[in-house]
Amino acid sequence: SQELEQSPQSLIVQEGKNLTINCTSSKTLYGLYWYKQKYGEGLIFLMMLQKGGEEKSHEKITAKLDEKKQQSSLHITASQPSHAGIYLCGADSYNNNDMRFGAGTRLTVKP
């Protein structure tokens, strides 16, 4: 199965600051997903990356997958309190829909 390491474990930023969350795998990533979770709730899908070098953006959030397909980053520009929550990366193994997750990054945005 895929083992994903996320960093940092937690992050506290001032509103308006940029931030980056990383997700690293020892194996090639096939289908890398980013989700956001509010405490005690389900997961909200943010983005999915499949190709090496791929980059996707939605509003102020940009996700990238490196060329080797072993590392992904999630970048938030001009953070807002609404960005606060737990960010999780997940990945499928090759040719299989069996998503495993990283441990998550807890983001706090101070007004």
Next chain:
Amino acid sequence: DGGITQSPKYLFRKEGQNVTLSCEQNLNHDAMYWYRQDPGQGLRLIYYSQIVNDFQKGDIAEGYSVSREKKESFPLTVTSAQKNPTAFYLCASIDIQGWSGYTFGSGTRLTVV
């Protein structure tokens, strides 16, 4: 609107009892999943099913059982063999023929009392 419904939202269980968590989807998704989340941790895969009447163990299947008699339903039973069942349980589904991403339910919080 299509989605995944998990019930109940909160569940209390006495030690030694089996309890079943419900997960129903009306998205016509082929595959369904159960994850467990402990405080401050990510999600761990318990069981998944990619087709009716078939399912596979995930990484932490011991003490759990599932069934997939209908495409729409994937109930999870937490048995008395699960030594530390208190956790947040999330159900998910995906259309493996097309691509619409994994959709998650809102979760069930199970507490052993």
